Structure formats: structure tokens, C-alpha cells
Amino acid sequence: MASGHRSILIAGAGATGLTVALELARRGHLPRIVDSDTGPVSLTESRALGINARTLTLLSPSRVSDAILQECQQIARFRITAKGRQLVDLDTTKLPGPYGAIYALAQGHTERLLLGKLSDYEIVPEWQTAVETVSGDLSRPTVVLRKPDGSVETADFDIVIGADGSRSAVRKAVGIEFPGQSLESSFHLADFRYALPIDPGFAEISLVDPGIIGRIPVTRDVLRYISTLADFEGRIQHPAPVAERVWASDFRIHFRHVDTMAKGNVFLAGDAAHIHSPAGARGMNLGIEDACWLAWLISEGRQKEYAELRMPAVKRVMKQTYRLTSLITMRNPVAITIRDLAAPLILRIPAFSQKLLRSVSGYDTQSPPWIDGAL
The missing domain is CATH 3.50.50.60 (FAD/NAD(P)-binding domain)
Known part of the structure; x- marks a missing residue:
């Protein structure tokens, strides 16, 4: 055949x-x-x-x-910070x-x-x-x-x-x-749309020890936050006024x-x-x-x-x-x-x-x- x-x-x-x-x-x-x-x-x-x-x-x-x-x-950049100190700043365009x-x-x-x-x-x-x-x-x-x-x-x-x-x-x-x-802890995520322009060109993980809050661009006006902390939404430092909480979920890894x-x-x-x-x-x-x-x-x-x-x-x-x-x-x-x-x-x-x-x-x-x- x-x-x-x-x-x-x-x-x-x-x-x-x-x-x-x-x-x-x-x-x-x-x-x-x-x-x-x-x-x-x-x-x-x-x-x-x-x-x-x-x-x-x-x-x-x-x-x-x-x-x-x-x-x-x-x-264009991937960053990791801890206690306000930058640990990693990787330029992803140098490839x-x-x-x-x-x-x-x-x-x-x-x-x-x-x-x-x-x-x-x-x-x-x-x-x-x-x-x-x-x-x-x-x-x-x-x-x-x-x-x-x-x-x-x-x-x-x-x-x-x-x-x-x-x-x-x-x-x-x-x-x-x-x-x-599977990991013991759950992960949580939430997507937010902003009313004013934001910078979608970088992803960042903030280490809050113990736990993380990550920021990832979704579109030009939407950011995703992912965290090991159930109360992470109250800790987010939003870059602009929030227009809409688009979606939220949680999952086990x-x-x-x-x-x-x-x-x-x-x-x-x-x-x-x-x-x-x-x-x-x-x-x-x-x-x-x-x-x-x-x-x-x-x-x-x-x-x-x-x-x-x-x-x-x-x-x-x-x-x-x-x-x-x-x-x-x-x-x-x-x-x-x-x-x-x-x-x-x-x-x-x-x-x-x-x-x-x-x-x-x-x-x-x-x-x-x-x-x-x-x-």
C-alpha cells in the first residue's frame, strides 16, 4: 500500500x-x-x-x-526577582x-x-x-x-x-x-485586562519565599499571573488600572x-x-x-x-x-x-x-x- x-x-x-x-x-x-x-x-x-x-x-x-x-x-526578556532584587534578566532575542x-x-x-x-x-x-x-x-x-x-x-x-x-x-x-x-501544592492563575497601555514585552517571576508570583503577557492589554499562593491576587502590583478580570483557574502540577x-x-x-x-x-x-x-x-x-x-x-x-x-x-x-x-x-x-x-x-x-x- x-x-x-x-x-x-x-x-x-x-x-x-x-x-x-x-x-x-x-x-x-x-x-x-x-x-x-x-x-x-x-x-x-x-x-x-x-x-x-x-x-x-x-x-x-x-x-x-x-x-x-x-x-x-x-x-524579549525573561526576569526573575527576589525581595526586590533582580536575579535573572535574560535577553531572549540574542539567539x-x-x-x-x-x-x-x-x-x-x-x-x-x-x-x-x-x-x-x-x-x-x-x-x-x-x-x-x-x-x-x-x-x-x-x-x-x-x-x-x-x-x-x-x-x-x-x-x-x-x-x-x-x-x-x-x-x-x-x-x-x-x-x-504530582506536586503537593496547587497553582493558581488569573488573567487581567488593563484600561491603559502596558508593556507586554517581558515575562517575570517574583520569588516571595516560599512561593512565586509570575507575570506573563497574553495580548497587548492582558497579563496572566500565576502563583503557588491562594491569596496571590491581593499581592499583584498591577501596571495600570484593571479593566476586567478575564479568567481564573487553579491546577495541580x-x-x-x-x-x-x-x-x-x-x-x-x-x-x-x-x-x-x-x-x-x-x-x-x-x-x-x-x-x-x-x-x-x-x-x-x-x-x-x-x-x-x-x-x-x-x-x-x-x-x-x-x-x-x-x-x-x-x-x-x-x-x-x-x-x-x-x-x-x-x-x-x-x-x-x-x-x-x-x-x-x-x-x-x-x-x-x-x-x-x-x-
Whole structure:
């Protein structure tokens, strides 16, 4: 069977699932994509915000990067302060290549841009369609789908891709474990719209020991604050009069990843395979990276290499985000003092600041061989 004519089912129409569909489509495949939700993530309730240079590189062949750059906010500086003292001030624009290290765009916007490009290939997600089971010979899996009207469809596919989030029905159906741990404390967030102009060009974490209050730009007039403190909203130093409290939420941080990202011809990508702290803004970006690698390998007939190629990147990012989260949420007074003294000194060393910049940009994982000149 010609590679372009293989039947491919993608479960999950979030950023990861849409990316793998788009990358397959532009290589001549016509995947089917289903999602149990009613549509893409709400524009005002998007947890993922960061888009790094690696993602922009990966989405450049489809021209999605061009659309993202028209709508996003570049985060030109990343700062960490403690007790009014600046510990870190990283210039994210000092990066080789066509992109800065990190930009901000709500996940809902990113998904809609991906949907727009995908429609050029006449591929539209089947919303309110859920994967019930994946069974049989996993070299050609049998999938049961529950339709919006409650009816059931059973079909065989050459390839099934689970991009259906941390509670992945695909992962559970094929018996892949999802071990890990969760942090004891909860995280809280709130988005505020301002009545006067603000500076959306930097992100900042204020260490209040114990705990943090982070500031991240969402749009030109909206900032997101994220904190480990339940009463953080009363501690925010707003840069201008508040026009509106747009959205608020809270969540627990989990560190989990599968031991294998494939079983037969069933593959996992994004949150279905790994979840971690939002520190470093790697979550959605890592899922998009999974998607692009998987689509390329499928088009090359090398999908069996996917798990082996992707697991090193997953483990690297998991380790980095755990360390960063531990650094910014530590409670031991002695450790806090050492951190606050050491951080500014270490980051004055060019090798360390460049390493941090490569991590923020996503350039610390394997370069995509199908894109000429990719870092």
C-alpha cells in the first residue's frame, strides 16, 4: 500500500493532533481526526501560552509560523526577582536564526490558526466523536468511535495516533502505563485586562519565599499571573488600572511520562505521552515537536523509530522542568539564600546563559532533519 494512502486516525484535535494532521496532509496523506470536545480551546481560557523558536521552525514549512508571528507577542526578556532584587534578566532575542527564543499566544489562537491551514487540505475535525476502545491486532488496530448522536462506528486503521491529552483513551485502551508524581501544592492563575497601555514585552517571576508570583503577557492589554499562593491576587502590583478580570483557574502540577510512546501501530504524542510543570513553557511545544517528528517518520515509512527518537527529548524536558520548578518553589531558607546568591553569578557566565537560552528556545532537542538549516 502506498504510504500516502494508509488509513490514519488521530484522536485529539488540540495543538498536537492538529499539527500531526497538518504535517501528514502536506505530505500527501488524508488523516481522519476526531475529538470528544465541541471545538477548539476557548480563546479566553487557554492555559498554554508560550511558543518557542523550535516550534516556529517546525511550523515554517506549513506557513503557520507566519500566521503566528502576525498575532503573537514576543517576550524579549525573561526576569526573575527576589525581595526586590533582580536575579535573572535574560535577553531572549540574542539567539541565532530567524526567531527570538519565546513568544506568547494563547493556545486557542494557535489551534485556530492550525485549523485554518488544515482546512486548505479539506480536513475538518469530527467534533464530539470519542474513542471508546482500541483493540485487536495493534499492527492494524480496530477502533470503536462514539458519534455525537450516540451511534457507534467500528473501523480498522493502519495507524492510530493518540493525541487526546493526559487522560488519553487511546493510551489506556492499549495498556500503556503513565507513571509519575504530582506536586503537593496547587497553582493558581488569573488573567487581567488593563484600561491603559502596558508593556507586554517581558515575562517575570517574583520569588516571595516560599512561593512565586509570575507575570506573563497574553495580548497587548492582558497579563496572566500565576502563583503557588491562594491569596496571590491581593499581592499583584498591577501596571495600570484593571479593566476586567478575564479568567481564573487553579491546577495541580504532575510529572508523568510513558515508558514507551508506541505499541504496534498505535502512537502517543503530546500530553497523552508526557505532562509536566509549565515552567519553561515547554508543554505544548514538546507536543508539537512530537507531532512533526511522527508525521515525518510516517511519511518516510520509519514510524517504528518514533519512540526511540522522541524519548530522549521527553526525558530531557521532564528533567529540566522539574529542576526549574524545584528552584522557584523551594522552601528551605538556607537553600533559598544560596540560590539567590548563586543565580546572578552563574548567569554571568556566557556558557550558562546560552544554555538557558537554548532551553527556553527549545533548541536543546534534536534538530529536524527535514528542514534545511534548522538549529
